[in-house]
Amino acid sequence: METPDPSFRRRLLIESLTMLAADAQAQVAWLNKYGVMTDEIALDFDHAFRMAEALVAEGQLTGEVTADLREIDVILSGMSDDGNAEPWTRDALSTDDGWAQARRLARRVLVAGLGEWQQPLPKITVVR
Template identity: 80%
Template sequence: MEIPDSSFRRRLLIEALTGLAADAQAQAAWLVRHGVMTDEIALDFDHAFCMAEALVAEGQLSCGVMVDLREIDVILSGMSDGENGDRWARDALSTDEGWAGVRRLARRILVAELGEWQQPLPEITVIR
């Protein structure tokens, strides 16, 4: 298996952060359009987050954003225990404190990396 290059890995992280940073209404519409569950937003981040430290080492990501990336990971992990199923309902995107915190952090990272947080939500292909 070929390891994706750093620009591809950076794009995955930026797209994952874009999904996290979007307004709750835009997130919900994206989920419906692609026919996926709310956890897909977090899963996209989890896949990209695994590569973040390598991106910093390669100079593709500023090291200052790692604190915020880790905090996003902590928040999402904390939301994932068995007693928090309601936090993954689509409605929770607009009402849950965790989602609001993740949104704020993702926006801060995107501003640091791109100069603005509003980006088009990524298109995905779902294989069923």
């Protein structure tokens, strides 16, 4: 399988970070609009992060950004470790410390890369 080009990987990463960085109310509205579960936000980040590792290898991401991305990955993975479903509710987006930490880090990465964390939320196509 051919590796997607860097611009595609970068766009995917920015879109996933945009979702993570959004206020909880915006995240809930986006989830409702597309009829997807809360974990979709984390799954999108996981997919983008795995693809972004090639950007790291190519030197396109700074060490500080890479460290923040890895920390987001650890936080989101840790939310799944204990089998607790609580972090994956829509209410948890505004109350859970893990979501708050991931949001803060995502905002920092977006500011570092784009100068601003608030971006339009991505549009997706859901295949059922």
